[in-house]
Amino acid sequence: MIEAMEISRSFGSTQALGGVSFRIGKGEVLCLLGHNGAGKSTLVSILATALPPTSGTARVAGYDVVREAREVRRRIGLTGQFAAVDEGLNGRDNLVLVARLLGADRAGARRRADELLEAFSLTAAAGRPAGTYSGGMRRRLDLASSFVGDPQVLFLDEPTTGLDPVSRGALWDLVRARVAEGTTVLLTTQYLEEAEQLADRVIVLGQGRTIADGTVAELKARLGGSCVRAQLIDPAHADAAAGALRRAGLEPRTGEPDGTVLVPVRASAALARVVRALDEAGVGITEISLTEPTLDDVYLALAEQTASDAAVSGAVVPLPGVHGPARHRDGREAVAP
Template sequence: METIRVEGLTKSYAGTPALSAIDFTARPGTVLGLLGPNGSGKTTTVRILSTLLRPDEGRAWVAGHDVTAEPDRVRGVIGLTGQYAAVDDELTGQQNLELIARLLGLSRQAARGRATELIERFQLEAAARRTAGTYSGGMRRRLDVAASLVGRPRVLFLDEPTTGLDPRSRSEVWTLVRELVRDGVTVLLTTQYLEEADQLANDLVVLNQGRVAATGTPTELKSRVGGLTLEVRVLDPDRCGEVADRLTAISGAEATVDRDTGLVGAPAGDTRSLRLLAEQLEEAEVPFVELALRQATLDEVFFALTGRDAADRATPEAVPAGAVEGSRR
């Protein structure tokens, strides 16, 4: 049984469609990546699934509960972390978590115990007694995710959780997500970082202008959109044209050339192209520093499905009254 199921979900703001009859599912204990340019419907989808917003049409279920008919049951099994950390800067890390626990109905003793458990799990012991306003960006994000887990959710919505974080802090969040999935939590992740989706997501849903453009695993989408590409980076830019001619003859497709970087590439049917080009470069004594056969990247998949001008076409998703980012319930 799917942990998340969406059927025909539709939503408009002032007559402008934000979602147009989208369908997708998320498997238990996996990461579902929700991708798309700004205004494609990602945040609207998260708000509907987390009961912050009602759809105009269609239905959705989270952990078997209808998000419209059973919102209280849905709130009891989910956690939500928005694009910006929603912690109280005037409270310590420990106090932030205890407050959430008390709001969820835990006793004072149980709240203290749950907060301490999460502080240890997220390696915030040294900062537990400091106010959250003194935390670094990565520490604030860890505390924010910890707050979403106080109620032991079965499903966690992460809406662009690493926006604005440095590479080290982003890596820390990735580690946390992987640990949650190992514990059986289902994660719905929206992100603008395609490398992040490639690293974390088991399955992907690509939205474009409020519609589902494609679904599948990262590998499936790469194979479907791009196939294989043979690339070589030569040391002498003056020999790029010569290498491009050889690669065009081998691949049967016109090679692309970036003289600034010395990179020459073209589609490749199979691994024989790699061996043949390597032999020709050696015979012609063309020095090179890279020679690789690679699959399409998620960047290429994204642009193929949404268009390179998608961000310019998109309009920002409206923020409905009462839909507060980082809301826990």
């Protein structure tokens, strides 16, 4: 349903995309991750026919995005990063207008508008001018407009930015329902939980290029599996703990706050090895747990690797973070090697 082949886009001397390729099948959800400026929105704009590529080709629903742009637009729904609603019309009329432009009759347009107003918790404000809506309400109305038709492909560019948790969950349910009916979704987000909830596949962009591509499980596996987290009674014993764990054939990571020792492991059975090694060394612990890596961990690891590679090449790349600077799970700001 979406095929991108060596898509590049430059703005003057700045290259926003440098040869991105991928394919998405019917009823799949692809999530694009990357820091601000990584090229996510530029790629969405090209695929949605709003911006031509500098080089490369792309097809959506079987149609070329440049030569057959009108046919592409007939088959897609799009929500950009910023709400685009007519503030002079009320909420219901905004949706009715979109439905009528898509060919619905008056009764059908009003019926579809009312369905979406309810789905996005806007029924009570349906008769009010959109200009009186809060930012979150305008965002929900904008999202609703992308669901008015029956798109074969849905582009959602950071759709839940500014939404409260309830509205975010409602959108996730709507996306899942559309996917179950066969709609293909390309989603960009900086909420990593959103990618884990919805994505069949994740592509991480950095400096306009693909730096990782796979399922959430595959990307997590790149970090080496699970991690044992041991909280020491006395943080001063961190070095002794690390030595004992290394003698047991493990590779601990120290330097965590409050005397926490992290031990990457490939199987849950290693938890007993950690406990035994610390016990034999006389190192007391107050808490121990086995955790699976999250997509946050993957994202931060890739961010640090990208920054490290850029430092070697002499380029300057900001560390990507989810909201603000990149951080480890304990809150420490990530610093490139």
